[in-house]
Amino acid sequence: MKNLVVLTGAGVSAESGINTFRDAGGLWEGHDVMEVASPQGFAAQPELVLDFYNKRRAQLKEVEPNAAHHCIAGLERNYHVHVITQNVDDLHERAGSSQVLHLHGELRKVRSSVNEHDIRYCEEDIHLGDLCDAGHQLRPHVVWFGEAVPAMDKAIAITSKADILLIVGTSLQVYPAAGLKDFVSHSTPIYLVDPAPALDSLGRLTVIKEKAGKGVQMVADMIS
Numbered sequence: 423m424k425n426l427v428v429l430t431g432a433g434v435s436a437e438s439g440i441n442t443f444r445d446a447g448g449l450w451e452g453h454d455v456m457e458v459a460s461p462q463g464f465a466a467q468p469e470l471v472l473d474f475y476n477k478r479r480a481q482l483k484e485v486e487p488n489a490a491h492h493c494i495a496g497l498e499r500n501y502h503v504h505v506i507t508q509n510v511d512d513l514h515e516r517a518g519s520s521q522v523l524h525l526h527g528e529l530r531k532v533r534s535s536v537n538e539h540d541i542r543y544c545e546e547d548i549h550l551g552d553l554c555d556a557g558h559q560l561r562p563h564v565v566w567f568g569e570a571v572p573a574m575d576k577a578i579a580i581t582s583k584a585d586i587l588l589i590v591g592t593s594l595q596v597y598p599a600a601g602l603k604d605f606v607s608h609s610t611p612i613y614l615v616d617p618a619p620a621l622d623s624l625g626r627l628t629v630i631k632e633k634a635g636k637g638v639q640m641v642a643d644m645i646s
């Protein structure tokens with residue numbers, strides 16, 4: 423079976439009711455992204471940031487995978503599928519994708535604010551004063567702006583073996599994730615599904631200007 427690598431961004435979860443980052447005038451759920459997604463923001467207003475991610479974590483219990491997540495999971499019938507997602511939700515896993523790499527962390531995990539390797543599952547709210555076993559404040563296991571992306575080496579290794587690359591619902595503005603597409607071999611076809619795509623079709627890049635639910639199915643039909 424061929425290797426299909428699927429790189430997803432916030433747009434793949436939009437039809438599940440989770441807002442994307444850059445479609446709302448630079449605000450994420452009413453907040454400046456830097457206020458809630460940077461180490462400086464956390465240092466300045468830790469309670470606000472913890473509460474923000476508590477709300478995002480709670481929201482996960484109210485949303486469901488959509489047709490795009492299900493279609494991507496179904497592609498495992500015909501391909502070795504690796505999903506590399508920038509999203510912190512768990513909708514790919516809940517749709518049945520078996521190999522999901524989270525580049526920017528996971529809402530359902532928290533970690534020590536001092537030791538990035540001290541990570542645990544968490545379904546509930548965390549508050550100021552909630553500590554890891556070593557006595558440090560817990561924080562969301564989310565990669566914030568300015569922080570390293572530890573999963574990047576693994577993502578590059580996976581992407582470089584792709585026979586087909588499918589990119590869904592990302593503005594391709596945030597690096598290093600946006601640079602992953604440059605690691606596929608020169609002959610690898612690339613499909614981009616996005617209603618407001620960052621790129622135009624060119625050569626081996628085919629752009630499908632559709633929402634994820636419809637566009638991913640179109641690509642599935644094209645490569646079947």
Ligand code: APR
Nearest residue numbers: 431432433436442443444508591592593594596618633634
């Ligand atoms: N289907 C597919 N794509 C959609 C849909 C939809 N229904 N609705 C919106 N989109 C597209 C937008 O056109 C846009 O190109 O999804 C993309 C969302 O872009 P961003 O909001 O920038 O999200 P993303 O690219 O995932 O952001 C990358 O930035 O904020 C950080 O760490 C955060 O992982 C995030 C990273």
